[in-house]
Amino acid sequence: MLRFYFEVARTAYRRQLIYRWANLAGLLTNIFFGAIFSYVMIALFHTRPVAAGFNVRDALRYIWLLQAMVMVVLTFGWYDLMLTIRSGEVVSDLSKPCDFYWYWFSREAGRSIYYLLFRGLPTYLAGMLLFGFGAPGDWKLWLVYATSLPLAVMIGIAYRFLFNIVAFWILEARAVAGFATTIALFFSGSYVPLPFFPEWLQTITTWLPFNGLMNVPVQIFLGKLTGEALLFGLGLQVLWVILLTLGVRSLVSIAARRVIVQGG
Amino acid sequence: MAMIEAEGLSKTFRVARRRPGLLGGLRNIIDPQIRTVQAVQDLSLHVERGEMIGLVGPNGAGKSTTIKMLTGILMPTGGYMRVAGLNPLHQRRELASRIGVVFGQRSQLWWDLPLIDSLQLLRYLYRVPEKRHSDNLARLRKMLDLDEFLDTPVRQLSLGQRMRGDLAAALLHDPELLYLDEPTIGLDVVAKARIREFLLAINAEQGVTVLLTTHDMDDVETLCPRMLIIDHGRKLYDGTVVEIRERFGGERKLIAVLDPVEAAALPHDAKGQPVLSELPGGVHQVQAEAPRIWLAFGRNSIAAHELVAWLGARHHLRDVTFQEPEIEEVIRRIYEEGLLLRENGISAPV
Amino acid sequence: MISKLLVDLRLYWHLIAMQLRAQMQYKMSVLIDVVTYLSVTSLEFVPVLIYFGPFPSLLGWKVGEVALLYAITSMSFGLAELFGAGIDAFDETIRRGEFDRVLLRPVGALLQVVSSEFRLRRLGRITEGLLVFILALSLLPGLEWTPLKLAILPISIISGALVFIAILLLGATLCFWTIETTELTNILTYGGREMLSYPLTIYHQGLQCFFLFVIPLAFGTYVPTCYLLGRTLPFGLSSEWAFGAPLVALTFAIISGATWRFGVHHYQSTGS
Numbered sequence: 001m002l003r004f005y006f007e008v009a010r011t012a013y014r015r016q017l018i019y020r021w022a023n024l025a026g027l028l029t030n031i032f033f034g035a036i037f038s039y040v041m042i043a044l045f046h047t048r049p050v051a052a053g054f055n056v057r058d059a060l061r062y063i064w065l066l067q068a069m070v071m072v073v074l075t076f077g078w079y080d081l082m083l084t085i086r087s088g089e090v091v092s093d094l095s096k097p098c099d100f101y102w103y104w105f106s107r108e109a110g111r112s113i114y115y116l117l118f119r120g121l122p123t124y125l126a127g128m129l130l131f132g133f134g135a136p137g138d139w140k141l142w143l144v145y146a147t148s149l150p151l152a153v154m155i156g157i158a159y160r161f162l163f164n165i166v167a168f169w170i171l172e173a174r175a176v177a178g179f180a181t182t183i184a185l186f187f188s189g190s191y192v193p194l195p196f197f198p199e200w201l202q203t204i205t206t207w208l209p210f211n212g213l214m215n216v217p218v219q220i221f222l223g224k225l226t227g228e229a230l231l232f233g234l235g236l237q238v239l240w241v242i243l244l245t246l247g248v249r250s251l252v253s254i255a256a257r258r259v260i261v262q263g264g
Numbered sequence: 265m266a267m268i269e270a271e272g273l274s275k276t277f278r279v280a281r282r283r284p285g286l287l288g289g290l291r292n293i294i295d296p297q298i299r300t301v302q303a304v305q306d307l308s309l310h311v312e313r314g315e316m317i318g319l320v321g322p323n324g325a326g327k328s329t330t331i332k333m334l335t336g337i338l339m340p341t342g343g344y345m346r347v348a349g350l351n352p353l354h355q356r357r358e359l360a361s362r363i364g365v366v367f368g369q370r371s372q373l374w375w376d377l378p379l380i381d382s383l384q385l386l387r388y389l390y391r392v393p394e395k396r397h398s399d400n401l402a403r404l405r406k407m408l409d410l411d412e413f414l415d416t417p418v419r420q421l422s423l424g425q426r427m428r429g430d431l432a433a434a435l436l437h438d439p440e441l442l443y444l445d446e447p448t449i450g451l452d453v454v455a456k457a458r459i460r461e462f463l464l465a466i467n468a469e470q471g472v473t474v475l476l477t478t479h480d481m482d483d484v485e486t487l488c489p490r491m492l493i494i495d496h497g498r499k500l501y502d503g504t505v506v507e508i509r510e511r512f513g514g515e516r517k518l519i520a521v522l523d524p525v526e527a528a529a530l531p532h533d534a535k536g537q538p539v540l541s542e543l544p545g546g547v548h549q550v551q552a553e554a555p556r557i558w559l560a561f562g563r564n565s566i567a568a569h570e571l572v573a574w575l576g577a578r579h580h581l582r583d584v585t586f587q588e589p590e591i592e593e594v595i596r597r598i599y600e601e602g603l604l605l606r607e608n609g610i611s612a613p614v
Numbered sequence: 615m616i617s618k619l620l621v622d623l624r625l626y627w628h629l630i631a632m633q634l635r636a637q638m639q640y641k642m643s644v645l646i647d648v649v650t651y652l653s654v655t656s657l658e659f660v661p662v663l664i665y666f667g668p669f670p671s672l673l674g675w676k677v678g679e680v681a682l683l684y685a686i687t688s689m690s691f692g693l694a695e696l697f698g699a700g701i702d703a704f705d706e707t708i709r710r711g712e713f714d715r716v717l718l719r720p721v722g723a724l725l726q727v728v729s730s731e732f733r734l735r736r737l738g739r740i741t742e743g744l745l746v747f748i749l750a751l752s753l754l755p756g757l758e759w760t761p762l763k764l765a766i767l768p769i770s771i772i773s774g775a776l777v778f779i780a781i782l783l784l785g786a787t788l789c790f791w792t793i794e795t796t797e798l799t800n801i802l803t804y805g806g807r808e809m810l811s812y813p814l815t816i817y818h819q820g821l822q823c824f825f826l827f828v829i830p831l832a833f834g835t836y837v838p839t840c841y842l843l844g845r846t847l848p849f850g851l852s853s854e855w856a857f858g859a860p861l862v863a864l865t866f867a868i869i870s871g872a873t874w875r876f877g878v879h880h881y882q883s884t885g886s
Binding site for chain 3: 277316331332335336337338353356357358360361363365367370372374376377381385388389390391552
Binding site for chain 3: 016021022025028029032035036039040042044045046047048051052178179182183186191192195196197198227
C-alpha cells in the first residue's frame, strides 16, 4: 500500500514538470516580491540597525526563505480538491480502495518536492545573488531545519485540505478559500516577519498553526530558535500536524457518509 | 452591383514548426523553421444580390478561410474582393453592420443572460433604431417561434433553440448578406427542416443573400440552386446541383415495373428473381424484386429515352421511374477520387 | 469626434448595465465577494502599520505619509481593476476563440473588450483605499490642504488608473502571440501596485527610473503624494510634475493603444 502512495507522489511530481513556463513565471513573481520586501527592509533598518533581535541580514534571509517556501508549503491558489467536489468526481475518489486523505497527501507531497527543487531553491539563490546575504554555515542548523520543514509541509497540506473540503457544505467555498489563504499568509509571516509583530499579537500568533507553517522553520534556519524555544517550536508543529490531520480526517468521514446517503 | 466580388483571392499561412521541450522552445526563437501552407489559392467568386449559395468541401479545404477573408477577419495574401461594394479589410466595421454571420458551433449570444437580453443588447451594438428593432424582433419571434424560450438563459437552451436564437440575432439589424457556417450541424430532422424553411423565407421575402457552408447535402439540395465546391484551397466547381450530378453522377438507375405475368415467365436467377438478358451496352441489372427491376446505365452509354424505348419494345412496362445518384455519393466520389482536382490539373497529395 | 465618443460611452454603459443587472440578481453573493475582497486588501495594508511598531521611519517617511501613498496607489489600482476587468480577462476570450466574433461587429474591438466584464467585487479594493486614506489623514494632523492639493487627488488617481489599465492592455496584446504570459502582466500590475505603495526612493536607481520614465506608474502615485507632503522628487524633478501626470498617463496609454492595434493587425494576418 505504501508503494501505491509513493507512486502517487511520484506521478504528481512528474506531472508538475510539464508546467515549465508557468513555473518560470511564478519564479519571477516570487523574486519580484522578494525584491520589493527586501528594499523595504533595507530602508527600515536604516534608522534602526537591530530590531527584535534581527539585523538587516537576518531580515533579508527571513524574507527570501519565506518566499522560497511559500509554494512548497502552501501552494498558492490550490483548489484541486474543491474542483473535484464541484464536478462530482470526488464521489468516485471516495470509494477507491485507498485512504482518501493519504491519497491527496501523497499527491501534494510529490508536488512539494517539485516546488522545493524548482521554485524554492532558485528563489533563495536568486535572492542571494541580488542582495548578497548568504546562508548559515552551521550544518546543525540545516539538520534541524530539515526536520522542521517536512512538519511545515504536513501542516500546509492539512490546512489546504481543510479549506477545500468545506466545499461539501458551503456554496461560497471559493471566497472562503481565498480568504483562508490570505489569513495563512498573514499569520505565517509572509506579509511581515512575525518577530516584528507587536508583543500582544505575537502571543496569539505563536499558538496558531500558521506559525509552524513558515515562521518556525525559518527562524530555526536563521538560528534564532535554540534550546527550549526550539523544542517548543517543534512541539507546536507536531501538535498542529496531529490536530489538523485528525480534524480533516473526521471531516472526510462525515463527508463520505453524506455522499453515501445522498449520492453526491 | 454584385453582392460579393472576389478575384484571385489567396491566403498563405506561414507556420513555424514547433519543437518540444524547453530547449526546443529556445531554438524556435533563434532558428524558426517555417513552412508555407496555401490555404486558399486564386479563388474567384461572383455573387449577385438575393442569391442563395452552398459552399461545399472537405475539412481543411479552405472554406472557413475564405469566409474569414470575405468578412474582414483575415487578411488575404493576394487578390481583390468587394462585399456590398466595400473592402472587407479596410471597411470592416462598416461592412459588419450590413452582414450577419452565424456559426454553427459557436454562439454570439451572451451565455448567462436570457435570450431576450442578448437580442436587446444587439440593438445597441448594431445601432438599430428602436422602431425597426422592435418590428424585426416581432417578426423574427413569429417566424422562428422564439416565444417559448425567450426568457431562458442561453446556456440552458437546446441546440435547435440556440440556433434559432442565433439566427434571430444575426438578422435583427436587417443585414443584406448572411453567412452561415454549418447551421444545421447536430440538429434533428425536424429542427433542420424548420431552419431551412426559415432561410428560404428570408431569402424570398427580404431578398437576403445567403452563403451557406455545409456538409449536409440535403441542405444544399433543398436550399441552394447554386453550389461551390472548394478543395485544397481552390474553387473546383461553381454551378448547379443538377449539373454536378450529370457530370459526375456516374450511373443513373431506371426502375422498370413489368407486367407480373410476364415477369414470372422470364428466366430466373439463383434467388428466384427475374433477369433481363441481352441488355444494350453500358446497361446492367443491379437488383430485382418481381415485378420491379433496377437497371443501372452510364449517362454516356445510352440516353434515358433510348433505354425506355428499348425496354418498351421488348416488354410490357407498367411503370418506369428514374433514380438519381445520391449527391452525397457524388461528392464523396469527387473528394476521394479527386475527380475535380484531376479536371483542374491539380495532383492531390495522397 | 466628441459625438462618436458619446456614442461609444453609451454603448459601454448598455453593455455594462446588462452585466450589472445579471450580477445584482445575487445580491448576497456580490456582498460577500466585496466584503471578502475588502478584508483581503485591508489585511495587505496591515504590515505597513506593523512595520512602524519597531521601526521609527521608512527612509525618513512616517507612518501617516506611507499610509497616504498606499491609499492613493490602492485607489488607482482599484479603479483600474474595476474598469479594466475586461482587458484582464482577454486571455480567456482568445482561449475560447471568441475574438473572431468581436471582429464581426460594427464596433471597435477595444471597446468590446473593455466592456466585456465588470466585476463589482473589485469595489472592495477601492473601499479599502478610501479607508486607508481616512486613516492616513488622521495620522497626518499637520497636513495643510490647498485647493491645488485637493485638485491633485482625483487627477493623480485617475492618471494612475489609466497607466495601470494601459499595462493591462499591453498584457492583453501579448495574448495575440501567446497565452502563456499572463503571469508576467500580473507581476507588473500586482507587483507594481505593491512596489509603488512604498516610497520610490527606497528602491534601486534603475527601478526608480523604470517606474518614472518607462512605465510611469510613479506619476500617478508617488509624484503627487510628494507634492501633497511637500517632499522633493528624485532626479531633480520639480514637484509641479504632479500636474503633468495626466499627460504622461495619456502618452503611455496612446503607446499602449498603438501596440494593441498592431496586435489586432497581427491577428488578422495570421488567423487564430
